[in-house]
Amino acid sequence: MAKLTFTKETYLQWFESMMLMRRFEEKSAQLYGQQKIKGFCHLYIGQEAVVAGTMSALQKDDRLITAYRDHAHALACGISARAVMAELYGKATGCSKGKGGSMHMFSKEHNFFGGHGIVGGQIPLGAGIAFADQYRGGKQVTVCYFGDGAMRQGALHETFNMAMLWKLPVIFVIENNGYAMGTSVERTSNVGELYKAGLAFDMPSFSVDGMKAESVHEAVAKAAERGRNGDGPTLLEIRTYRYRGHSMSDPAKYRTKEEVEAYKLQDPLEQVRTSILNKKWASAEDLDKIEENINNIVQDAVDFSENSPFPDESELFTDVYAEPNYPFIIE
């Protein structure tokens, strides 16, 4: 396949969506510090090119599912910053009605099948979503994200095997940020090249530079084409980096400052900015304007969340069963 060329629109779309992820997460960190956001909270800062590069390569009715580091995926699927922020606040106006929280963003309307909290648990789910599309003869593909930690879960290997056996239209995306919480990839297996796990199942498997939206887009576009053509799954090991700790409670003392700084030098958002400026597709002032607009969107999301109500106590017993009159035991 010839190297893809990307349009001005795609670059500006990447810049805007990655800027939204970045500013949203920075605000989330700040609000977490203020205890406006509770629970576990995993930030995406540094990894933005993975989601941005995927979304530009997909079609509108394709499906996404991921783990608990899911704010950016939710935003990229088109869920409003208001609904994602309100979910972080635990408000009734959140995209999961305040019942999910940071780790469980969902939107059926936007084909976002959720953030999932058990490492690797969403991998068979992603294959199942693809199974349903294949069963109906649909042309959608499912992108199923997980981290490098999930590589070592049994669910992954069982799912890879069946996904290949049945040629399911699914793209497995490893967001390899180098650490499963505090444990580096090389400390979890003799096989440090994660994409090689797919080769055991004869799955087309590639490693991708996750700091470049262009590389991600190219790899995902090819994989999506395979899926849509009925050729089955693809495994993409997208090598990325998170600037923050595993979660808000992780000071990340298991890695050096130098390592973090080295990655910041190839920051995915700055790379997109530089490309746009070099190609003269927009001026620095134009980009500042986009950034200012994003800042306003994020602040609006915060204001919206602050002013939204918490779910009523009666919501405890709704959405547990689809059956309307389930006889809960009330003590």
Add this chain to the structure above:
Amino acid sequence: MRSIQFREALREALSEEMRRDESIFLMGEEVAEYNGAYKVSQGMLDEFGAKRIIDTPIAELGFAGIGVGAAMNGLRPIIEFMTFNFSLVAIDQVINAAAKMYSMSGGQFNIPMVFRGPTGSAGQLGAQHSQAFENWYANCPGLKVVVPSNPYDAKGLLKTAIRDNDPVIFMESEQMYGDKGEVPEEEYLIPIGVADVKRTGTHVTLVSFGKIMKVVLAAAEELAKEGIECEVIDLRTVRPIDYNTVIESVKKTNRLVIIEEAWPLASISSEITYMVQKNAFDYLDAPIRRITTQDVPLGYAPTLVQAFLPSIQKTVQTVKEVLYK
């Protein structure tokens, strides 16, 4: 009325529902070409084809999760576990995914699916193939748990379970698949959560479910010969539990024995005991008693199996004790 086997009743339920709804598929180990490890799905591959009757590799965690994912995306999967002993390697997908999805997503993704297969002991199968997890699954909100005891109930309840929009755990028994019972030709459904009074009586209430109903009904027959009239209740589902039928019966008989194939701690019988003492305390003329399995892993030898399980003799004896005879 015609009489058919328990496995045939299940097959009829599966086939009838699959004929009326294209979104239903059956997936599990040996369900297709082998015709089912216990022949429940015999002939179904021929009728429905490999797209809808799907053999899997031995990967319960993987295919249980693929089922949940398919349910999130609009299908109505039926996942067969060769036995519920093997469901333990898949339990993450049952508890953390199927049971939680509707709630976590704020009511966006319900999971209309059935996990089914045999539960409990079935002779000398050793410790790992003889376990009953009805109370484990019943403990978890988001699930429904159905445990039929006869072919008629099996068919009516399985059809309801397949049409249900929530995840249903449907537990059968290797020792019931060959049992015959009357099942009408015409279609019927049995609601989930409604117990069945199998026998009316005034002296004592006996409560059970699933395969152990055979033991309880035989014990009631024995006791009747001695003039002791038992009211026998088949719970049929253990989540939700039809407490009301049990409580109303105890108000009449004033005595209760619960018989269950499960380890005693935090079992269905513990739960019913709590509810009855709370709601019918003044009606009780004797302590509530229960017969569970022994509090140990089941050994292989026939003597150990016999000593482990509820039996007719243990039931008769316990009933006499609550009657102070």
